[in-house]
Amino acid sequence: MEGIDEYGPTYASYLGGAERIIYTADPGLIQYILQKNQKNFGKSRLQTKVLSRFAGKGLLTVEGDYWRQQRRLIQPGFHKEKLSGLVTIMVSVIDAQLNLLEAKFAKQPVVNISEEMMDMAFQIVAKSLFNTYTEAEELKKLSNNITDIQRFVIKQVRQPFKIPWYYLSGQFRDADQTARDTRKILQDFINTRRQETVEHHDLLDMLLSARYEDTGEGMTDTQLVDESLIFFSAGHETSANALAWTWYLLAEHPEVVTKIRAEIKTVLGDRAPAFMDLPNLAYTMQVVQESLRLYPPAWIMDRIALEDDEYKGLKIPKGTMIFPFIYGVHRLSDYWENPDTFDPDRFEKSKMKERAAFSYLPFGGGPRMCIGVNFAYMEMQLVLVQTLRRMSFELVNKEAVIPQPLITLRAADGIKVKKV
Numbered sequence: 001m002e003g004i005d006e007y008g009p010t011y012a013s014y015l016g017g018a019e020r021i022i023y024t025a026d027p028g029l030i031q032y033i034l035q036k037n038q039k040n041f042g043k044s045r046l047q048t049k050v051l052s053r054f055a056g057k058g059l060l061t062v063e064g065d066y067w068r069q070q071r072r073l074i075q076p077g078f079h080k081e082k083l084s085g086l087v088t089i090m091v092s093v094i095d096a097q098l099n100l101l102e103a104k105f106a107k108q109p110v111v112n113i114s115e116e117m118m119d120m121a122f123q124i125v126a127k128s129l130f131n132t133y134t135e136a137e138e139l140k141k142l143s144n145n146i147t148d149i150q151r152f153v154i155k156q157v158r159q160p161f162k163i164p165w166y167y168l169s170g171q172f173r174d175a176d177q178t179a180r181d182t183r184k185i186l187q188d189f190i191n192t193r194r195q196e197t198v199e200h201h202d203l204l205d206m207l208l209s210a211r212y213e214d215t216g217e218g219m220t221d222t223q224l225v226d227e228s229l230i231f232f233s234a235g236h237e238t239s240a241n242a243l244a245w246t247w248y249l250l251a252e253h254p255e256v257v258t259k260i261r262a263e264i265k266t267v268l269g270d271r272a273p274a275f276m277d278l279p280n281l282a283y284t285m286q287v288v289q290e291s292l293r294l295y296p297p298a299w300i301m302d303r304i305a306l307e308d309d310e311y312k313g314l315k316i317p318k319g320t321m322i323f324p325f326i327y328g329v330h331r332l333s334d335y336w337e338n339p340d341t342f343d344p345d346r347f348e349k350s351k352m353k354e355r356a357a358f359s360y361l362p363f364g365g366g367p368r369m370c371i372g373v374n375f376a377y378m379e380m381q382l383v384l385v386q387t388l389r390r391m392s393f394e395l396v397n398k399e400a401v402i403p404q405p406l407i408t409l410r411a412a413d414g415i416k417v418k419k420v
């Protein structure tokens with residue numbers, strides 16, 4: 001936030017004296033880039049080249065006509081009602097993970113909730129995609145591979161000057177091999193599924209049954225592998241960090257935990273949540289939204305100007321890199337009263353209309369807004385509900401929790417908690 005405090009919500013700098021960079025927390029400019037004139041702003045190399053080399057060519061990493069075609073094909077599968085079948089899958093994954101967590105607490109007083117949420121979010125994405133393939137070993141391998149790939153991508157972002165060394169020391173070769181192994185696991189899942197006739201009500205069923213409007217055909221195996229791999233990359237660490245930060249906030253606000261528990265009692269009593277309950281768990285949803293405001297996992301986005309452009313007198317020459325600073329937008333006092341305070345009530349329905357466009361964008365905005373937004377909200381609501389029925393947490397050392405902005409916003413050494 002120091003940059004914003006010093007220079008205002010938009011400021012420009014030059015990388016190595018050459019490339020022009022604009023950082024902005026101005027909702028108007030961000031809306032211009034992501035929505036109003038989005039055609040002139042492409043994704044940066046990081047997503048389209050670095051990430052796509054290992055995570056494949058799926059929705060997150062492709063552009064232009066191919067992106068449009070894929071988005072149109074896949075979007076209907078992510079509409080709220082279509083996701084209703086996932087509630088049962090998610091609840092059973094969450095309950096199973098909570099059993100493991102309770103067993104862990106029985107052996108040790110302190111756990112790193114960031115790691116636990118990483119496992120939780122991975123299992124949720126994995127089983128929402130491939131409901132039937134539950135062999136722990138295969139999933140563990142998949143999880144390790146994806147984590148390794150993400151770590152390697154982060155290394156390239158943090159220390160780009162070491163990239164030649166990564167080549168020479170064989171790290172690129174190893175990461176390419178890990179990516180190939182991962183694709184093979186996914187391909188095997190798909191092969192098995194193609195031979196089955198029963199429905200599984202998971203995302204793979206959705207991807208397999210999607211048909212292009214013009215040809216009436218479905219996706220090839222390569223496309224299916226690409227898109228499912230992208231769901232893991234885009235939907236695993238983001239949700240995990242969001243959940244970990246939510247536990248951090250709730251540990252500091254037991255009065256909010258009490259309100260969530262009261263809502264659970266009124267809406268659900270003792271029964272498991274069903275899809276139709278989700279809108280009634282409104283306060284829980286507000287907590288999720290407020291947590292995503294204070295700690296947006298996608299804390300910054302990146303775009304590049306394809307042609308010369310201008311916004312309200314600000315020159316944006318072709319090639320300018322623009323970084324919409326979401327974390328900054330979410331903490332601007334012009335748009336948020338007491339911006340650093342955790343206050344789920346600000347997301348009450350009656351107050352939503354007053355909000356300025358693009359002042360709240362944890363899932364981005366415009367045509368490339370997160371396709372998994374409903375999935376993520378549903379997952380977070382369900383994790384909160386099922387967990388708080390069994391336990392809540394207390395921070396071991398608040399001062400030790402330091403936000404670390406990498407590709408997603410996470411806590412540098414995780415968030416250590418005790419069970420209460």
Ligand code: HEM
Nearest residue numbers: 059060234235238239242297298363364368370371372376
């Ligand atoms: C709290 C959790 C999540 C957050 C904060 C988040 C955030 C975002 C953001 C900010 C973008 C836009 C990136 C850009 O325009 O440069 C995005 C795109 C995307 N997200 Fe999410 N996401 C989350 C969960 C998920 C989940 C669970 C899935 C899938 C199961 C998912 C799949 C995707 C995909 C495929 C895209 C690319 C969409 C496109 O370009 O058409 N995300 N996400």
